Amino acid sequence: MQGIWTTERIREAEGKLFAVTPDGELMRRASFGLATHLAGFLAERTGGVAGRRVVLLVGSGDNGGDALWAGAFLRRRSVAVTAVLLKPEKAHARGLAALRKAGGRVVSVEDSPQWIDKADVVVDGIVGISGKGPLRPDAAELIKHVRAPIVAVDLPSGVDPDTGAVDGPYVTATLTVTFGAPKPVHALAPQQCGDIVLVDIGLRPELGEPDLHRLELTDLADLWPIPGAGDDKYTQGVVGIAAGSATYPGAAVLASGSAVHATAGMVRYAGPAADVVRGRWPEIVATGSITDAGRVQAWVVGPGIGTGSEGREVLRHILGQGVPVCADADATTIIAQHPDVLDARDPDTPLVLTPHAGEYERLMGARPGADRVKAARDAAKKYSAVVLLKGHCTVIAAPDGRVAVNTPRGSWLATAGSGDVLTGLIGSLLAAGLDPWLAAAAGAQVHSLAGALAADGVPTSASGLVDAIPGALKLVRDTAGDSGVEVIELPVN
Ligand SMILES: NC(=O)C1=CN([C@@H]2O[C@H](COP(=O)(O)OP(=O)(O)OC[C@H]3O[C@@H](n4cnc5c(N)ncnc54)[C@H](OP(=O)(O)O)[C@@H]3O)[C@@H](O)[C@H]2O)[C@@H](O)CC1
Ligand SMILES: Nc1ncnc2c1ncn2[C@@H]1O[C@H](COP(=O)(O)OP(=O)(O)O)[C@@H](O)[C@H]1O
Numbered sequence: 399m400q401g402i403w404t405t406e407r408i409r410e411a412e413g414k415l416f417a418v419t420p421d422g423e424l425m426r427r428a429s430f431g432l433a434t435h436l437a438g439f440l441a442e443r444t445g446g447v448a449g450r451r452v453v454l455l456v457g458s459g460d461n462g463g464d465a466l467w468a469g470a471f472l473r474r475r476s477v478a479v480t481a482v483l484l485k486p487e488k489a490h491a492r493g494l495a496a497l498r499k500a501g502g503r504v505v506s507v508e509d510s511p512q513w514i515d516k517a518d519v520v521v522d523g524i525v526g527i528s529g530k531g532p533l534r535p536d537a538a539e540l541i542k543h544v545r546a547p548i549v550a551v552d553l554p555s556g557v558d559p560d561t562g563a564v565d566g567p568y569v570t571a572t573l574t575v576t577f578g579a580p581k582p583v584h585a586l587a588p589q590q591c592g593d594i595v596l597v598d599i600g601l602r603p604e605l606g607e608p609d610l611h612r613l614e615l616t617d618l619a620d621l622w623p624i625p626g627a628g629d630d631k632y633t634q635g636v637v638g639i640a641a642g643s644a645t646y647p648g649a650a651v652l653a654s655g656s657a658v659h660a661t662a663g664m665v666r667y668a669g670p671a672a673d674v675v676r677g678r679w680p681e682i683v684a685t686g687s688i689t690d691a692g693r694v695q696a697w698v699v700g701p702g703i704g705t706g707s708e709g710r711e712v713l714r715h716i717l718g719q720g721v722p723v724c725a726d727a728d729a730t731t732i733i734a735q736h737p738d739v740l741d742a743r744d745p746d747t748p749l750v751l752t753p754h755a756g757e758y759e760r761l762m763g764a765r766p767g768a769d770r771v772k773a774a775r776d777a778a779k780k781y782s783a784v785v786l787l788k789g790h791c792t793v794i795a796a797p798d799g800r801v802a803v804n805t806p807r808g809s810w811l812a813t814a815g816s817g818d819v820l821t822g823l824i825g826s827l828l829a830a831g832l833d834p835w836l837a838a839a840a841g842a843q844v845h846s847l848a849g850a851l852a853a854d855g856v857p858t859s860a861s862g863l864v865d866a867i868p869g870a871l872k873l874v875r876d877t878a879g880d881s882g883v884e885v886i887e888l889p890v891n
């Protein structure tokens with residue numbers, strides 16, 4: 399699992415490391431790493447390094463210091479480096495002296511357009527982890543004129559380091575070179591960060607437990623249930639799906655199909671769309687009524703069941719079964735409007751709630767706001783449930799405080815019925831006995847892998863997502879070296 403640390407934790411760790419490291423050494427490591435990646439970026443983009451033009455946008459703190467020192471290193475490789483100082487009196491003194499000594503040019507903001515226009519790469523050293531709020535007007539004005547690709551130092555300026563939120567002008571980077579450890583912005587603002595590389599400055603031993611997590615493909619491969627020699631259809635966990643209606647069977651078909659593909663065990667369906675579900679997925683044991691659904695090890699409930707009394711009774715019945723439940727869509731609305739349905743739940747049985755922003759507002763009385771990690775944590779506490787907050791980046795919080803983030807590849811999942819597919823994946827993993835937080839995080843990640851594979855550069859559909867689940871799982875298992883098959887190159891956009 400990849401760890402992610404808030405800026406407060408990064409600062410604490412830096413403080414400890416500073417105390418045992420020679421003065422300036424950390425910035426030297428950071429800026430040397432930055433210079434190396436800048437040279438690589440120049441070579442890849444322009445076919446060379448010497449003679450290329452780099453413009454540094456330099457703010458008033460150590461982020462600008464990193465940029466200035468990297469500029470000095472690039473001078474050794476005969477790069478033409480020009481620094482634009484936003485606040486000359488506050489620019490990092492030693493970095494500035496080093497750049498000057500190495501033959502770098504220093505210009506005022508007023509004189510900068512001619513240099514920015516001719517740059518092969520612009521380096522954003524405006525602000526780093528001490529950044530607050532949107533880019534200030536002088537920096538915003540500068541950025542407006544940049545046509546060259548931008549490499550961000552540590553993080554794209556104007557994007558909140560801890561929430562990834564933007565509220566005004568910000569930098570959109572092609573590459574972000576960060577130091578020490580990933581910060582929340584890198585997981586929560588992929589569109590502003592571009593590609594991300596991490597330079598090791600020796601911080602990791604000082605960091606302790608991460609604040610946020612991201613599952614890696616090897617984690618998925620380790621935790622995804624695969625049948626063993628002693629398994630049969632029941633031992634792997636049977637998932638029940640209560641979704642859809644006679645008039646709107648789509649949600650039932652999508653959630654059930656997703657569950658069929660997610661694990662090898664068995665899927666039951668209970669509800670008014672039984673005939674349609676059976677017709678589309680003959681392997682599903684389908685019945686019209688929740689009361690004669692048969693035994694399952696986890697339930698998926700909600701998509702398309704409606705928010706009236708019938709839906710309410712279905713949800714109440716399911717919450718009383720003493721098995722893990724993934725409650726989505728209409729089920730979250732019912733819980734928000736009739737919180738007493740939760741009385742049917744044994745508090746020790748896992749519950750996963752999967753709201754989008756609108757459903758979150760119903761559950762919590764306010765929109766998630768800029769700090770989506772806090773929003774998900776608050777809801778998880780309030781409902782003693784794992785809360786998966788949907789959006790471009792999905793945040794998964796457990797009531798014990800654990801948080802995972804899923805950073806998608808593109809926005810292909812923004813298609814009708816996509817949430818129904820996600821809920822089927824999570825339900826299957828719950829039935830297989832996974833920890834509910836891991837089940838939700840793993841479901842979200844395979845969902846977005848399926849999205850990228852299904853789309854392959856062009857829009858897809860929820861049915862396309864269902865069809866792509868086996869490919870996504872194959873990618874996961876192959877990447878983990880399970881079958882020795884060559885890894886598939888995953889499309890990004
Ligand atoms: N510590 C370490 O071990 C290492 C740290 N390293 C590097 O240091 C960076 C952190 O440096 P830092 O703390 O000096 O502050 P930094 O982010 O450059 O901000 C400077 C000033 O900018 C201003 N400002 C604020 N918001 C703004 C906005 N929206 N738009 C415009 N300006 C804004 C505000 O100053 P003000 O103008 O308010 O006086 C603020 O104080 C870190 O990201 C990494 O790159 C690496 O070298 C590795 C080792
Ligand atoms: N812009 C986006 N980029 C990436 N993923 C998105 C985006 N918009 C929505 N999603 C994902 O698509 C799914 C939509 O679910 P939901 O809102 O329940 O839709 P539906 O009700 O149509 O099934 C969620 O998993 C969400 O995280």
Ligand SMILES: [K+]
Nearest residue numbers: 522525551553
């Ligand atoms: K920056």
